[in-house]
Structures are given as structure tokens and as C-alpha cells.
Amino acid sequence: MTFEEIKAELAAMIVELTERGVPSPDIHLAIKGDERPYVYFTHRGDGKHFNGRDFAFHKGETPQACIAKAWTFIRAMPSVKEAVAREYTRKLADAVDFAVDNALPDAAVTPVRDAIRVVHDVLLPAPQPAA
Numbered sequence: 001m002t003f004e005e006i007k008a009e010l011a012a013m014i015v016e017l018t019e020r021g022v023p024s025p026d027i028h029l030a031i032k033g034d035e036r037p038y039v040y041f042t043h044r045g046d047g048k049h050f051n052g053r054d055f056a057f058h059k060g061e062t063p064q065a066c067i068a069k070a071w072t073f074i075r076a077m078p079s080v081k082e083a084v085a086r087e088y089t090r091k092l093a094d095a096v097d098f099a100v101d102n103a104l105p106d107a108a109v110t111p112v113r114d115a116i117r118v119v120h121d122v123l124l125p126a127p128q129p130a131a
Contacts, residue, residue: 001063001064001067006029006063006067009067009071010027010028010029010039010067013025013027013039013041013070013071013074014026014027016074017041017043017049017074017077019080020049020074020077020078020079020080020083021049021079021080021083022043022047022049023043023044023045023046023047024043024044024045025041025042025043026041026042026043026044027039027040027041027070028040029063029066029067031063036059036060036061037059037060037061037062037063037066038057038058038059038060038066039057039058039066039067039069039070040055040056040057040058041055041056041057041058041070042054042055049077050073056073058070058073081123082123082124085119085123085124086124088119088123089116089119089120089124092112092115092116092119093116095112096109096112096113096116099112
């Protein structure tokens with residue numbers, strides 16, 4: 001892989017991360033004499049976009065392997081719509097937990113539980129099997 005090819009891959013990753021809602025992503029490929037190479041992600045802004053963290057490392061034996069691992073990670077990230085739906089569902093679930101912990105009547109909790117089902121059915125449809 002040439003230097004220009006590596007730069008093009010990293011630039012394409014920045015575009016893809018931006019499309020997935022990561023604010024101002026920053027990506028580096030590090031090659032050090034005493035370590036395996038790695039691709040490093042971070043971003044400028046709030047949020048933990050990389051599996052609950054604001055950074056991620058993708059190590060490999062070669063630069064190509066690092067880049068391949070980084071692409072696998074990016075492609076597994078949720079879309080902006082899916083991330084919002086997951087966050088909304090989490091907040092609804094927190095409300096249910098709060099209501100149950102504080103012994104609120106079931107009549108007050110059931111509509112929130114129903115809303116969680118609607119979010120799953122409408123915004124988070126089940127993945128389709130590969131053809």
C-alpha cells in the first residue's frame with residue numbers, strides 16, 4: 001500500500017465517521033519502531049462514539065491489517081438514526097427503572113413500556129438475514 005493509498009483510506013474513513021454522526025473525526029496511522037502499527041480514532045466534541053469511548057485503537061501486523069480492522073469497526077457502527085433511536089430507548093428504559101424503583105403505579109409505567117416497543121418496531125427493525 002502506497003503512502004497516497006493510505007492517505008486516501010484515512011480520508012474516506014473520516015467521511016464515513018462524519019456520516020455516522022461523529023463530530024470532527026481525527027484519524028492517524030502510527031508506525032513505530034518498537035510496536036505494531038495501529039490506526040487511532042478520536043474526535044473533537046462531546047460524546048463517546050467509539051463503543052462508549054471517545055477514542056479507539058485498531059492494531060495489526062501491517063498498515064493494511066490496521067486499516068482493514070478500522071473499516072470493520074466503522075461499518076459496524078450504527079447510523080445516526082439508529083444511534084438516536086438507541087439513546088431514546090435507553091432514556092425510556094431509565095424512566096421505567098426509575099418508576100419501578102419508586103413504586104409508581106403500573107398505569108404510569110405501562111405507556112412508557114409500550115413506547116419502548118414502538119421504538120423497537122418502528123425505528124429499530126430487526127436485521128434481515130443475509131441473502
